[in-house]
Amino acid sequence: MTLDPHRLLRELFDAAIEAAHPRATLAPHLPADRSGRAIVIGAGKAAAAMAQAIEACWEGELHGLVVTRYGHGAPCSRIEVVEASHPVPDDAGERVARRVLELVSGLKDTDKVIFLLSGGGSSLLALPAEGITLADKQAINKALLRSGAAIDEMNCVRKHLSAIKGGRLARACWPASLYTYAISDVPGDEPTVIASGPTVADPTTSADALAILARYAIEVPPNVRAWLEDPRSETLKPGDPYLSRSHFQLIATPQQSLEAAAALARQAGLTPLILGDLEGESREVAKVHAGIARQIVLHGQPLAAPCVILSGGETTVTVRGDGRGGRNAEFLLSLTENLAGLDGVYALAGDTDGIDGSEDNAGAIMTPQTHAQGRALGLDAAAELADNNGYGYFARLDALVVTGPTRTNVNDFRAIIVLPR
Numbered sequence: 001m002t003l004d005p006h007r008l009l010r011e012l013f014d015a016a017i018e019a020a021h022p023r024a025t026l027a028p029h030l031p032a033d034r035s036g037r038a039i040v041i042g043a044g045k046a047a048a049a050m051a052q053a054i055e056a057c058w059e060g061e062l063h064g065l066v067v068t069r070y071g072h073g074a075p076c077s078r079i080e081v082v083e084a085s086h087p088v089p090d091d092a093g094e095r096v097a098r099r100v101l102e103l104v105s106g107l108k109d110t111d112k113v114i115f116l117l118s119g120g121g122s123s124l125l126a127l128p129a130e131g132i133t134l135a136d137k138q139a140i141n142k143a144l145l146r147s148g149a150a151i152d153e154m155n156c157v158r159k160h161l162s163a164i165k166g167g168r169l170a171r172a173c174w175p176a177s178l179y180t181y182a183i184s185d186v187p188g189d190e191p192t193v194i195a196s197g198p199t200v201a202d203p204t205t206s207a208d209a210l211a212i213l214a215r216y217a218i219e220v221p222p223n224v225r226a227w228l229e230d231p232r233s234e235t236l237k238p239g240d241p242y243l244s245r246s247h248f249q250l251i252a253t254p255q256q257s258l259e260a261a262a263a264l265a266r267q268a269g270l271t272p273l274i275l276g277d278l279e280g281e282s283r284e285v286a287k288v289h290a291g292i293a294r295q296i297v298l299h300g301q302p303l304a305a306p307c308v309i310l311s312g313g314e315t316t317v318t319v320r321g322d323g324r325g326g327r328n329a330e331f332l333l334s335l336t337e338n339l340a341g342l343d344g345v346y347a348l349a350g351d352t353d354g355i356d357g358s359e360d361n362a363g364a365i366m367t368p369q370t371h372a373q374g375r376a377l378g379l380d381a382a383a384e385l386a387d388n389n390g391y392g393y394f395a396r397l398d399a400l401v402v403t404g405p406t407r408t409n410v411n412d413f414r415a416i417i418v419l420p421r
Contacts, residue, residue, distance in 0.1 A: 041066065105172060283334035348415050354404055
């Protein structure tokens with residue numbers, strides 16, 4: 001069998017990204033009648049590309065405002081695109097959130113609002129609740145990101161500190177008809193978790209948010225605690241009348257991207273094994289993947305080489321060191337340490353939005369030579385992992401994957417190719 005595993009890994013990653021891009025996924029889900037007037041709002045890393053996609057196919061009057069991450073914008077003619085900070089919110093995100101609420105206030109039951117939602121919207125559409133400052137939200141957000149909290153836990157806290165999330169945006173649009181088109185970046189594709197669910201019911205409570213903050217030993221100022229103990233901090237719950245005219249539709253999911261990569265792998269002669277959406281500490285998830293790859297190499301189980309292991313989801317990193325790197329670099333560095341150059345195993349881990357954490361790379365690539373090449377440069381994989389320095393490690397090896405902003409987001413993508421020894 002002759003193939004270039006390095007090239008194939010990049011092609012699998014590209015296929016996963018393309019399968020989730022709004023230019024291919026949004027139009028089929030829009031109403032057949034596109035001649036009416038619509039107000040478009042949106043938030044997330046894919047917001048600009050989603051706005052472009054709807055402009056390309058909507059025949060009627062269209063105007064609105066979307067917010068995306070710095071550098072992820074795209075030119076639109078009828079919808080304004082604003083950029084703000086991710087993953088920690090800034091005042092630009094706060095300003096645009098206020099403008100979005102103003103845009104949808106005072107609507108009538110004959111009005112139509114289209115909300116374009118994707119991952120990253122939690123920090124990009126940032127409007128603190130009453131009595132809470134943006135600085136409060138920034139500090140808590142930073143602490144959550146460093147704590148190792150899962151995405152649903154982080155978003156539970158965000159929702160209860162927000163004036164726009166947890167269904168509150170739907171309440172602001174009432175009584176207009178509201179149509180949310182979403183790209184999922186969360187395990188399980190739960191609408192209430194995607195960008196903290198601005199237009200859907202929220203089953204979590206303020207008490208849950210307080211419990212999460214306590215679990216990760218995150219201290220909050222008295223005004224924040226007072227708000228979370230106030231009944232007004234509760235989000236909209238299932239059955240709330242303000243949600244009766246709100247409709248939600250997924251247009252792209254992590255599973256679709258994994259299936260697209262699997263189809264390409266079959267064309268290349270590899271048997272795919274899809275593990276699905278995964279959560280947990282990046283370094284621990286890598287140990288599981290390493291164990292599966294080793295079993296394939298040594299025993300041909302649970303399938304024989306040539307094959308590819310595919311997984312997605314959103315892992316977490318508990319920051320203990322001073323190094324650079326996001327979830328995917330951390331995963332790959334742990335995989336490198338655990339496989340230690342196992343023959344025939346190649347891997348890519350990357351974020352489908354093109355940015356691994358807050359770095360300039362999407363991810364990195366590991367080959368059977370990576371471990372030895374690192375040692376030749378004086379790099380100890382275990383020590384680099386202890387310092388959370390996945391970016392630094394793979395940068396030294398010139399093994400970073402740099403795509404730039406992809407303008408979509410179905411979260412992490414991992415592919416491990418196992419070839420016959």
